Amino acid sequence: MREFDVKKITEAVKRLSMETNYFLGEDMVKALKASLDKEESPVGKSVLGQIIENQEIARTEQMAICQDTGFTVVFIDLGQDVHLTGGDLTEAVNEGVRQGYQEGYLRKSIVKDPLHRVNTGDNTPAVIHLRIVPGEKVHLTVAPKGGGSENMSEVQMLKPADGPEGVKNFVIDRVRRSGGNPCPPIVVGVGIGGTYETAALIAKRALLRELGQFNPDPYYAEMEKELLRAINRLGIGPMGLGGRVTALGVFIETYPCHIASLPIAVNIQCHAARHKSVVI
Amino acid sequence: MVMHMHEKKIIAPLTDDVVKTLRVGDNVLITGTIYTARDAAHKRLVDLLNAGKALPIPLKGQVIYYVGPAPAHPGKPIGPAGPTTSYRMNPYAPYLIEQGLKGMIGKGEMGENVAEAMKKHGAVYFAATGGAAALIARSIKHAEIVAYEDLGAEAIRKLEVENFPVVVAQDCYGGNIYKEGVAKYHIAS
Numbered sequence: 001m002r003e004f005d006v007k008k009i010t011e012a013v014k015r016l017s018m019e020t021n022y023f024l025g026e027d028m029v030k031a032l033k034a035s036l037d038k039e040e041s042p043v044g045k046s047v048l049g050q051i052i053e054n055q056e057i058a059r060t061e062q063m064a065i066c067q068d069t070g071f072t073v074v075f076i077d078l079g080q081d082v083h084l085t086g087g088d089l090t091e092a093v094n095e096g097v098r099q100g101y102q103e104g105y106l107r108k109s110i111v112k113d114p115l116h117r118v119n120t121g122d123n124t125p126a127v128i129h130l131r132i133v134p135g136e137k138v139h140l141t142v143a144p145k146g147g148g149s150e151n152m153s154e155v156q157m158l159k160p161a162d163g164p165e166g167v168k169n170f171v172i173d174r175v176r177r178s179g180g181n182p183c184p185p186i187v188v189g190v191g192i193g194g195t196y197e198t199a200a201l202i203a204k205r206a207l208l209r210e211l212g213q214f215n216p217d218p219y220y221a222e223m224e225k226e227l228l229r230a231i232n233r234l235g236i237g238p239m240g241l242g243g244r245v246t247a248l249g250v251f252i253e254t255y256p257c258h259i260a261s262l263p264i265a266v267n268i269q270c271h272a273a274r275h276k277s278v279v280i
Numbered sequence: 281m282v283m284h285m286h287e288k289k290i291i292a293p294l295t296d297d298v299v300k301t302l303r304v305g306d307n308v309l310i311t312g313t314i315y316t317a318r319d320a321a322h323k324r325l326v327d328l329l330n331a332g333k334a335l336p337i338p339l340k341g342q343v344i345y346y347v348g349p350a351p352a353h354p355g356k357p358i359g360p361a362g363p364t365t366s367y368r369m370n371p372y373a374p375y376l377i378e379q380g381l382k383g384m385i386g387k388g389e390m391g392e393n394v395a396e397a398m399k400k401h402g403a404v405y406f407a408a409t410g411g412a413a414a415l416i417a418r419s420i421k422h423a424e425i426v427a428y429e430d431l432g433a434e435a436i437r438k439l440e441v442e443n444f445p446v447v448v449a450q451d452c453y454g455g456n457i458y459k460e461g462v463a464k465y466h467i468a469s
């Protein structure tokens with residue numbers, strides 16, 4: 001067993017809250033630059049140019065890429081042989097968010113109650129997804145999620161008879177109906193299977209993958225490529241102003257499901273695709 | 281990095297003549313004074329209008345930017361400040377357009393009800409690049425909260441902007457880039 005002060009969690013969350021918001025991942029930067037050649041629309045090219053220039057400014061000036069610095073989603077894989085000391089894990093994560101968003105000049109975008117809508121003032125609470133895993137390490141990922149792309153996400157309970165066609169149609173239609181709202185070029189997280197809430201959660205976890213990685217199952221890897229081609233034929237383009245580059249990647253994750261069900265979730269991620277992990 | 285295409289330079293507040301020259305797809309650089317407002321501020325403005333009360337900001341000829349900026353770093357007038365999604369303002373925008381609002385800046389398509397008010401009263405909707413918040417902040421030279429300070433990021437700010445880069449997305453003739461642009465690049469499968 002390993003003893004472990006929760007202050008380390010606070011420090012990691014604080015640092016990653018700032019770093020994810022200032023520094024866009026190398027995979028995204030590479031994909032955005034490559035997309036400039038694929039884009040045929042002059043307006044689309046100019047939008048892509050602005051997005052690339054923007055992340056360079058954010059990186060050099062250490063300021064947020066996007067003013068919507070998101071709901072702080074924190075994934076923790078906690079080794080079962082770790083003994084946390086020095087306080088409450090949830091509070092330690094929230095303290096990291098509080099410090100990171102305050103000291104990092106990040107926007108506070110969370111309201112305490114969905115209907116009364118008074119801002120909590122420090123971007124807390126975080127959304128925490130905790131798994132207990134073997135071992136004595138803590139794997140922690142911070143993934144701030146903007147409202148614009150989250151609002152275009154959806155879960156649907158398909159019938160098993162809807163099959164792969166039903167799944168693909170739902171994904172493509174969800175992207176089509178989203179238009180420019182989620183700040184394309186987007187990354188599309190797809191969760192198939194499980195229960196209602198599992199589908200949404202695996203769709204979100206799918207977004208933590210690096211661009212260029214595919215589902216290890218060749219069947220789903222092929223479906224990811226097919227969906228990406230279909231989405232980029234929609235014509236939505238950068239910021240929905242028309243063009244060839246609508247999505248940079250489609251990530252599918254699956255889970256076993258009930259004989260009566262075919263749950264599907266699409267979690268849309270904007271080009272400000274922010275996530276970073278540490279192992280403590 | 282940014283492509284240099286032909287850009288129209290305009291001054292805000294806008295006149296009817298300027299609005300009429302703007303067509304879907306035009307690249308525009310805005311210089312002058314604009315105001316910020318998001319959902320919460322819009323709700324308050326429209327509640328005041330419905331109650332027949334005076335507004336805290338002028339509307340005639342003005343441009344409203346849908347944005348809730350991040351906090352400013354020391355020495356900067358404003359923090360990162362990219363557009364928010366505009367459809368959330370669909371229920372409010374027509375009331376403001378009726379009162380003389382001439383332009384809106386945001387991201388994503390605005391509703392039919394807004395397009396109709398824009399046609400009737402002569403107004404234009406500009407798309408700014410969502411997520412390009414650090415880049416856009418460079419064109420904002422001065423910012424000052426003028427109403428609803430309690431709303432924090434959602435307070436109404438008066439901005440002085442210089443060459444703020446936008447694209448005409450929906451014009452006063454009913455033109456709509458979200459329909460025309462997408463149709464142009466759509467490939468039937």
Ligand code: SF4
Nearest residue numbers: 066146148183270411
């Ligand atoms: S959808 Fe993403 S890029 Fe667009 S405004 Fe929201 S957080 Fe920023």
